[in-house]
């Protein structure tokens with residue numbers, strides 16, 4: 001069994017927007033390939049679940065695939081699962097089979113009044129041969145979260161703009177998840193088969 005290394009780091013960034021705008025953006029993942037196109041090729045919504053009587057969040061848990069750009073160009077596909085723990089708090093696990101790296105993110109938002117502190121605690125588990133990069137990781141992670149935060153400010157500023165025009169668009173999914181896609185496909189097929197059977201009798 002190959003030896004594994006665990007690395008933890010906390011990055012902090014400040015958004016110039018109020019906490020609820022930052023929280024809206026934090027829940028949304030489908031903007032990843034648009035706003036963060038420099039670090040991601042594409043995003044695929046796998047499935048999402050919502051608890052009964054949940055009017056607060058768009059979902060409680062969600063799974064996804066992202067094709068990330070390592071060093072800006074190397075495609076690395078990761079599988080991810082995230083869970084909204086409570087308001088302003090998200091846990092997210094991601095695994096990349098090709099490089100055998102796990103990342104676990106604990107993301108929290110702290111209300112600073114007019115602005116918001118975003119705290120990302122990142123835990124990485126990686127094979128021993130990546131240890132040579134370990135010294136660079138705090139720099140890489142700080143840089144990555146800082147750039148993402150800046151890219152996300154446009155999302156938040158758009159929401160502020162809409163609100164100032166009294167346009168209140170609820171947060172929602174743009175894409176049908178792959179799970180629902182196949183569920184619908186199977187259900188429709190089932191209905192068609194039943195219709196055909198009825199016609200025959």
Ligand SMILES: [Fe+2]
Pocket residue numbers: 025031032035036148152
């Ligand atoms: Fe983002």
